[in-house]
Amino acid sequence: MDKKTPIVIFWFRRDLRLNDNAGLYHALKSGNPVLPLFIFDKEILDDLEGKDDARVTFIHQTIEQLSKELHKLGSGLTVIYDKAEHAWDDIIHTHNIAAVYTNHDYEPYAIKRDKAVKEKLNKRGIELKTFKDQVIFEKDEVVKDDGKPYTVYTPYQRKWYSLLKPFYLKVYPTKKYLKNLAKIEVPPIPSLKQMGFKKSSIPFPDQEYKDVIAEYKEKRDFPAVKGTSRISLHLRFGTVSIRELAQTAYASPDKTWLNELIWREFYMMILYHFPHTMDHAFRPEYDRIKWVNDEAQFTAWCNGQTGYPIVDAGMRELNATGFMHNRVRMIVASFLSKHLLIDWRWGEHYFARKLLDYEMASNVGGWQWAAGSGTDAAPYFRIFSPDAQTKKFDPQLQYIKKWVPEYADFSKYPKPIIDHAFARERCLKAFKEALAK
Structure with missing residues (x-):
């Protein structure tokens, strides 16, 4: 692809999948070819104490799989190992960028990083567009009648249910638009060794979760039995869609498993409004x-x-x-x-x-x-x-x-x-x- 051709970049972070991805969906519908990007952020990796950190191995394996999927579609995943702000300096000089798309991240470091990247892009006339993807409700969407955030879970949960409408659980049909990915060849993915890490021997849980929902309420408190889903790793890094999980949980007669997903959103809302915690x-x-x-x-x-x-x-x-x-x-x-x-x-x-x-x-x-x-x-x-x-x-x-x-x-x-x-x-x-x- 000609480097002068305007493109949009989709920046993968906590959403490592092609299906039902809000920001990717909007990028693919933007009218410009979409260049997928992932940054192994040194700012985060340098803080990790173990060089065999299993999460880095999991992310690396997931990125390799994502890269293979994109390659089959005639595209590729640009993977950079650097501090996020430095990485964007190189990206801006390498491509003619019409806009950058990504999904919201709510942790204090991520908010600070995204603010700095947004300012860097805006100086060059490039807009950073972000979307809700890792939660059903975020920030100020579930608040008290006076607009203040809830600080007690049960009333938050009641309001969460009262606000839920079918469109909140609707899947983004990204697969329909994957033809709009940029047709490019990309450099090899940095290896774990190149980033100063080694492969972890810890096994990772699969993405199966539906078999535990029916008996979750009865079995979830007993650690010796398979009563929980172990889906939290995949939810953390976005290898599964929260909308898919919530759809399945909402369809269950018992809502105990869905209530645990609501607890997750409650705590994310608390951290967003009360970052000192x-x-x-x-x-x-x-x-x-x-x-x-x-x-x-x-x-x-x-x-x-x-x-x-x-x-x-x-x-x-x-x-x-x-x-x-x-x-x-x-x-x-x-x-x-x-x-x-x-x-x-x-x-x-x-x-x-x-x-x-x-x-x-x-x-x-x-x-x-x-x-x-x-x-x-x-x-x-x-x-x-x-x-x-x-x-x-x-x-x-x-x-x-x-x-x-x-x-x-x-x-x-x-x-x-x-x-x-x-x-x-x-x-x-x-x-x-x-x-x-």
């Missing part, structure tokens, strides 16, 4: 808590060596697979912040390093819920008993036996690093003192 308590009085922050106990928690088998099983599952069952996430988060009185941010950062499906809004929201410091949080005096949680959700110890096999031999399993009764009283005292100020 990224690293501060939603309820500022909780920033006054005097955390103990014992580093040896934190290391024991990270390694699954606390002497509490349900906690240790969860942490070992996370370390081995990049996944932790949602019920167990609540248990280990409560244990860290309330039993050990370790700042919830320590745990949130550890999850950020390890979780394949890490999404800032949901992770911060979940941790603050467990610590009592967030929006619509569990009250501070609700302190999970690991033993009671085990009896209720892993009564046959199947989950524990899988991840903590030495539990059967008391001589090999560590003694509890803290006494439950002592920890409970210490937590209540510390929280009361902080909240009384």
Whole structure:
């Protein structure tokens, strides 16, 4: 293709698919050939601690597959490894760009990055057009009657349902317009090695989710059974469409699984309106808590060596697979912040390093819920008993036996690093003192 020919660029980010992609659909209908682009952003990658980070491997594999699909269509995917702003300097000088299309991203870094890129493009008369794609409702679409954001989930959920109309779940028919992709040859994709990473050995879950929806309500809290969908990784990076998931969930007689998707949107709305919650308590009085922050106990928690088998099983599952069952996430988060009185941010950062499906809004929201410091949080005096949680959700110890096999031999399993009764009283005292100020 002649470099003087005006093109539009579609910038893939958290939407790594061709089907039902809002921004791509609008780009393909723009009237100009569409050049697909993906940037491995050094700003993000340089912050990752492990050079075998499984998420980078997943993204790289997905990009390779996307590139193959585009190649079959006579097009290609331009892949750049650089800081986003620097990458756009090169792109602007290489192509005659009529406009740039992409989908919204709501995390604080992404908002800052997109603002800088938009200003750079606008200086050259190029418009950056962005679209809603990773949620059904965003930003100010579900708010109170006075226009203020909800801070409690249940009324937000009611309003969400009341606003839902069929067109919100309508699929974008991108496949009809793929003939409008630019016919180009592109350079090879940078390898993991070239970017300073190596391939992770952690396996990735598939995209099957429909088989769990019917019994989700009954099975979702039991970590030893396949009661959850494991679709969150694909939702995080947009290899599946939120509209497809919501359609399927809405068609189910039981709406429990759909309600979990609504929780995700609730937390994304909270992070958008209250960006300080990224690293501060939603309820500022909780920033006054005097955390103990014992580093040896934190290391024991990270390694699954606390002497509490349900906690240790969860942490070992996370370390081995990049996944932790949602019920167990609540248990280990409560244990860290309330039993050990370790700042919830320590745990949130550890999850950020390890979780394949890490999404800032949901992770911060979940941790603050467990610590009592967030929006619509569990009250501070609700302190999970690991033993009671085990009896209720892993009564046959199947989950524990899988991840903590030495539990059967008391001589090999560590003694509890803290006494439950002592920890409970210490937590209540510390929280009361902080909240009384």
